Amino acid sequence: MRPFTYERARSVADALRRTVGATDDGASAAYLAGGTNLIDHLRLGIRETDRLIDVSHLDLTEVTELEDGGLRVGALARNADVAAHPLVRRRFPVVSAAMLAGASGQLRNMATMGGNLLQRTRCVYFQDPSTPCNKREPGSGCSAIEGLGTYNALIGASDACVAVHPSDLCVALAALDVTVVVEGPLGERRIDFADLHRLPGDHPEQDTTLDRSELITTIEIAGPGFAGHSRYRKLRERASYAFATVSVAAALDVQDGRVADVRLGLGGVAHRPHRARRAEDALRGGPATHEAYAAAIAAELEQARPVPTTPTRCSSCSAPSRRCWTR
Amino acid sequence: MEHDTGGVSTLSTKIVVNGTPQELTHDVRTTLLDALRDHLGVTSAKKGCDHGQCGACTVLVDGRRVVSCLSLTASLDGTEVVTAEGLGSPEDLSDLQQAFVDRDGLQCGYCTPGQVCSAQAMLAEAAAGMPSHVTDPSALADPDAALELSDAEIRERMSGNLCRCGAYVNIVAAIRDTAAQRAAATGASEEETS
Ligand SMILES: Cc1cc2nc3c(=O)[nH]c(=O)nc-3n(C[C@H](O)[C@H](O)[C@H](O)COP(=O)(O)OP(=O)(O)OC[C@H]3O[C@@H](n4cnc5c(N)ncnc54)[C@H](O)[C@@H]3O)c2cc1C
Ligand code: SF4
Ligand code: FES
Ligand code: FES
Secondary structure, three states: OOOOEEEEOOOHHHHHHHHHHHHHOOOOEEEEOOOOOHHHHHHHOOOOOOEEEEOOOOOOOOEEEOOOOOEEEEOOOEHHHHHHOHHHHHHOHHHHHHHHOOOOHHHHHHOEHHHHHHOOOEOOOOOOOOOOEOOOOOOOOEOOOOOOOOOOOOEOOOOOOOOEOOOOHHHHHHHOEEEEEEEEOOEEEEEEHHHOEOOOOOOOOOOEOOOOOOEEEEEEEEEOHHHHOEEEEEEOOOOOOOOOOEEEEEEEEEEOOEEEEEEEEEEOOEOOOEEOHHHHHHHOOOEOOHHHHHHHHHHHHHHOOOOOOOOOHHHHHHHHHHHHHHO | OEEEEOOEEEEEEEEEEOOEEEEEEEEOOOEHHHHHHHHOOOOOOOOOOOOOOOOOOEEEEOOEEEEHHHOEHHHHOOOEEEOHHHHOEOOEOOHHHHHHHHOOOOOOOOOHHHHHHHHHHHHHHHHOOOOOOOOOHHHHOOOOOOOOOOHHHHHHHOOOOOOOOOOHHHHHHHHHHHHHHHHHHHHHHHHHHO
16 A cells, blocks of 8 residues: 555545645545445555545434435445434335345445445456556556456446446435535535446546545435335345345336336446436336336347347346346 | 654554553554554454455454454544454353354354454344345335344345355354343343343
């Protein structure tokens, strides 16, 4: 690990002042939250920083109610605490379920909400500094395209990068009405969750649309109102404690055997959490049957560009989707 | 307190380790795992992978289980750390440690201190009603639903602790025994007080 200095931020304003101050001095700064992604990357030499600004002690850990039945979740709340929170379990069970499907008990005790959103989009080669990787070192090439590509993106990949976003939580958030509130040098900015993460294009080194100095303070989950009926399903290579091969977050409103409304997020398929709008459109207003669900997922995957290393991943999207409906 | 010594900055951090207050001066980059093993001689926490993947370095920070290999010491100023040594001693094992012995919940023993710390916190999490990935979806969505610590629940909740020797079956048995003993003891003391 390259040497850095450690500073504990006392407030949001203090954190911003320290980060912007560092940048003004030509130095780099990084926010430390749970550290489960950042410390690993600093140690691997994938990320370097001059100043580490510890925001993990900021008073941004509450879950509070919004007027319309939604919830406001502090960005420094730990994944374990939010997953177990009674309001989250009742109103957005898909959010609890997604977090509980990720990482381990120890890591969920450390990982924060903001950190989970901003964990690097990555593949196994990104983690190995001895291999070429455009995301780690722009212009060096991509090892995954011709390599061990079991996890390569099916949707929206570019010639520069085929990595997928690894978060489970983000798949659930993609299916809901979520606003990410960030504080930056110019004040507060409210970002629609769909606009937070990027597709790789020619700049896979940029995972998100955030500026480095911007701090996520709050995640607002506003709806939909029928999210009390929502599920998360994850396929992976072992029963527990592994990243997703594919995953599905679904919220469903069935009235008289018809799909009154539906929300669908897909994980493990793209460089960002994927909102399956085509499948939603195919389902909305139609019959709530297995055939309709299967057809909807097929409609979504028409845009998929599977590569030889990912032969079964498209078909594997339908199994967890089916289980979202039936249980 | 931060000092700059030729590019490498050092810090003083106060933590309580297994009941003993400690003040250590360390490189800012020192993880809790390295602080425990290299600075304080607390060697039960093991370095298996150093990447958060194996659970061998699991300790309790303010009662919660964490992987110490990804915890930065500097961030832990003022906390209380408990390792397997703090749960019980060879002469006076904790109920959980004794159950690991009784059930042969170990072979080489490398993963065991992490397993025991993880299990200690996991039992508290379950007792507090925290759900898991295998909790039934209807119970997940109902915070008032009773939670039963089945073997499937124990396995899922302990999946962050790998055991190369494959002592899993006996680890689950040891945890199941401890959960039952503790439930019986609580039941008995509740009867006494009522
Ligand atoms: C072994 C292992 C297995 C895992 N398995 C899974 C899994 O199955 N599913 C899953 O979803 N995840 C998994 N993870 C990833 C884990 O969930 C993330 O590492 C974690 O959520 C990151 O949160 P953190 O608070 O620790 O972030 P940190 O590591 O502290 O930070 C991550 C990044 O976000 C930035 N950051 C953090 N907070 C903020 C903020 N408020 N504002 C602005 N920037 C911020 C940091 O500067 C850094 O760049 C796994 C991790 C490990 C180590
Ligand atoms: S897929 Fe992306 S992250 Fe993986 S090696 Fe290629 S450029 Fe790097
Ligand atoms: S050494 Fe910390 S999890 Fe493996
Ligand atoms: S007992 Fe040997 S690794 Fe678990």
